[in-house]
Amino acid sequence: MADEFPSSWRDPEYVGTVVGVLATGAVVFYAALTAGPPTPETVTFVLLAVFVPWALAREAARRWL
Incomplete structure (x- = not known):
């Protein structure tokens, strides 16, 4: 269970x-x-407003952190 939770803010x-x-x-x-x-x-805006920043942050962290 502890292995599933990220242990670093760089994850x-x-x-x-x-x-x-x-x-x-x-x-x-x-x-x-x-x-x-x-x-x-509005529904399209909500989906884009949540998933685009999430995907960009995850990819940036994967590449540079």
Whole structure:
């Protein structure tokens, strides 16, 4: 069990998780400020706003950390 959890902030999985959580929090904050049901454009924005930073941070950590 302990081997599955990243032990260093330089681990790409850890960096990706932190960035993903922060991106999700930012999207939730944005959603709290807007009113009405989500539109297809909003759903696309949410997916891109979470997965693009996550993927970029994970890849950058894998290559340079």
